[in-house]
């Protein structure tokens with residue numbers, strides 16, 4: 150495939166892999182992050198909110214990571230979500246979303262408006278996906294664990310934007326992960342090619358007229374890349390390829406590696422010898438027609454008077470209010486539904502619909518961990534500690550904290566515990582003692 154370039158490609162495997170993080174711009178701007186980042190970072194030129202960091206740094210150990218300020222992601226893998234133009238208020242689907250490397254960015258771009266449906270066929274991976282979306286403070290989410298074909302029944306031509314980051318043979322990740330190289334076989338790639346054809350056809354059925362579908366893999370094999378796109382173009386004459394941004398280092402798709410359709414040159418391949426990232430493939434497709442807008446949610450509030458009073462009291466105390474049209478109570482758990490009208494979802498297997506606000510207990514309401522991460526610490530009574538304060542690490546380990554008078558804005562009750570102004574979770578102040586409400590499953 151590479152001809153004269155092969156030597157340079159092979160040489161790139163002697164170099165170290167690249168490490169990257171992507172800033173959650175819903176929580177912090179890139180400028181602010183650059184000013185507070187405690188370790189060296191360098192901008193990734195083709196991803197607006199992406200940064201390289203040195204291999205010896207461990208950003209996952211910093212409290213800012215626990216506050217959802219960034220996601221650790223290989224730089225090339227940031228490209229698909231960066232290249233899918235998503236605007237607030239749209240319906241977006243990430244069909245193979247776990248563990249959420251791209252879904253977290255799509256949620257960020259939606260800025261709490263519209264809906265992100267994030268699906269994965271694997272139950273354990275879907276749980277990791279939900280955790281990462283919650284860490285990012287995403288509220289307008291519907292996280293599912295479904296067979297893609299079944300989803301077409303619920304969401305026919307529903308989405309403005311779809312990301313299909315397909316399961317693939319991972320040839321582009323061999324430098325990052327030896328086990329992928331050990332697992333590779335021709336048969337595996339051929340079987341994946343069949344699955345990818347099914348998945349892209351399934352995804353196209355859920356795309357609204359005028360909508361955009363981004364297909365990506367982290368492999369070089371034409372059978373999983375150009376051939377999948379030419380298959381779709383031959384199956385659906387209402388879809389065509391759209392050019393992707395032309396960054397220096399991106400290589401065009403190669404028509405000769407599939408059915409010679411010159412349009413395939415609009416695809417993009419990232420080669421590790423041409424860019425500071427691992428291997429990737431991307432194609433952006435558009436369906437003909439005009440898109441529709443989503444219908445705002447118009448449900449009757451699904452909450453009884455007594456529970457509503459408890460919630461109102463709790464949130465007034467924090468200076469917050471909710472649109473009760475969006476509040477739903479199921480088994481004493483309270484959710485804030487996404488702001489758009491959804492189809493009848495009976496029968497679909499989901500892990501989360503909206504933002505989990507907390508639990509109704511006898512005569513009180515207990516706020517949830519995802520709610521803490523979806524709030525802005527600046528405007529809510531909180532205990533703000535510097536990341537250097539040892540108490541933050543104690544908090545993340547689940548220990549009780551001692552708080553000096555005046556350190557919290559409220560003298561008792563529920564407080565957000567923050568790294569600087571960025572919420573990590575809840576605590577409850579009694580005298581000078583802050584009871585730790587950081588959930589066991591989230592602790593260090």
Ligand SMILES: C[S@@+](CC[C@H](N)C(=O)[O-])C[C@H]1O[C@@H](n2cnc3c(N)ncnc32)[C@H](O)[C@@H]1O
Nearest residue numbers: 245246247248249250251270271274314315316
């Ligand atoms: C490349 S990974 C997705 C990575 C993810 N987009 C990210 O950025 O973090 C592919 C995902 O497809 C899922 N998958 C495998 N077979 C599938 C199928 N038949 N339908 C839907 N998802 C599938 C896998 O569980 C895996 O999580």
